[in-house]
Amino acid sequence: MYGVQLSTGYGAPVVDQARRAPLNRDRVLAAAVGLADAGGIESLSMRRLAQELGVVPMALYKHVSDKDALLDGMVDAVLGEIEPVTPGSDWRTAVQQRVLSARRAVLRHPWARKAIESRTSRSPVVLDHMEALAAAFRAGGFSADLTHHVLHTLGNRIWGFSPELFDAPHDPAAPVPSPAEQEVRSAEFGRRFPTVLEIAVTATRGDLGAVGGGCDEQFEFEFALDLLLDAFDRLREQGWSSAADPRRGGA
Amino acid sequence: MYGVQLSTGYGAPVVDQARRAPLNRDRVLAAAVGLADAGGIESLSMRRLAQELGVVPMALYKHVSDKDALLDGMVDAVLGEIEPVTPGSDWRTAVQQRVLSARRAVLRHPWARKAIESRTSRSPVVLDHMEALAAAFRAGGFSADLTHHVLHTLGNRIWGFSPELFDAPHDPAAPVPSPAEQEVRSAEFGRRFPTVLEIAVTATRGDLGAVGGGCDEQFEFEFALDLLLDAFDRLREQGWSSAADPRRGGA
DNA sequence: AGGCTAGGTGTACGGCGTACAGCTGTCAAC
């Protein structure tokens, strides 16, 4: 609409500032990541993205086959931020480095968790990450068999996150209940879910209403990761094999 | 449109078969679950659901506040299928029973995994499940502290599923590559991702192209569950406490 | 008889992803 006719007639325009640099897949992905970083994944639409890039929505389809491909590309972009492991590390540090680096990348982009969970792609970037992790285990003396099951057990933790079990994001628009009402609710809650309450009290060290009163996700993550790595190590030492596993009908 | 005027005038209609039984929340939820079971969660829209119930879309909003609430209700419906634990079980069997029962429920509804992951609700049904699990651990001698971290570590596995790491659902519409092309691709793949390939070969016992050639998810699930329960047991025996954990600055 | 209410209807709005048919500026081949 606006810049279109600036370059018609009268030879080449002297300053062509009105002409955008041509789009390409990377610019599209970068803009999409930026938009999602700023407004959450659900605020990302092809139309808004196009607007952001000063372009008509259909222009995007020359660089990205559809919205699914866009999301795949965005996930790849985030996962591309994972740093390579310092060479010569033992298997345990290698795995930890890689996984914790993935975690940092994912935490930089709050929408990435959801996006990763919703994808079922095995792009080269994804496979690179898996390859690196698998190779670390193999080099550390894990059998291919054990490595396979160990990766399954790590599950989404290889992407640097575990599910948010308890933290419901606090809705700031929710009406603040009166103290009396709060009292009643807590009492009811405690009657019906005494153990959950006990745990919540323990986790928050007593002040349930604390502002950031969720769990320490970083601690939980590292706790689980170490627990798993210890358990894996034990299996490796024992020479575990699925063929000999009772679940598989083994000895 | 069709049945509307059947009951106008002429007193009470003799047979009122044209008048639907009035909707209610449970009927709405049941129909939604049915629709999702049949066509996947992405084929579930308020409009389709209304049509299924022989009603205009807006009628649903008298029973469900919006689509999010519908999804919450559907998840609750699935989780409501979890069977209670046989009383008197030790903590380990109790946890296993409950978790494996959740798994069966979720497997009955293929869309449930995605739906559960996308929810951030802590409905009574959800809390009931957590309470039961937490109580089992507590009764088994786990401290509230340890129980908390243990639940985090189980993560989504308390809902009976772990992420699909490798299984991309096979797209039947994808063009079948020629054997020669297949050969080339495998070679490239093996060069770039040798460990991943090795693992895939191991997991499928050699026949990579096998029809159901994915992983044995049930085995992976039970493997991980047992591994975790063993590790938890060890911590319990050792009297683990987060205060004494090195990550927490403890001794 | 009169009004209240729960449940169902009809219409409409603003958003979405994307198919399809142009247009236009660039550049290689002649």
Added chain:
DNA sequence: GTTGACAGCTGTACGCCGTACACCTAGCCT
């Protein structure tokens, strides 16, 4: 220098979505 292919962008349109709002209707309570 003309021509034609082609990559990149535009414009329009379609069918879908969730849901706000105003309305109607039947049954019930007083």
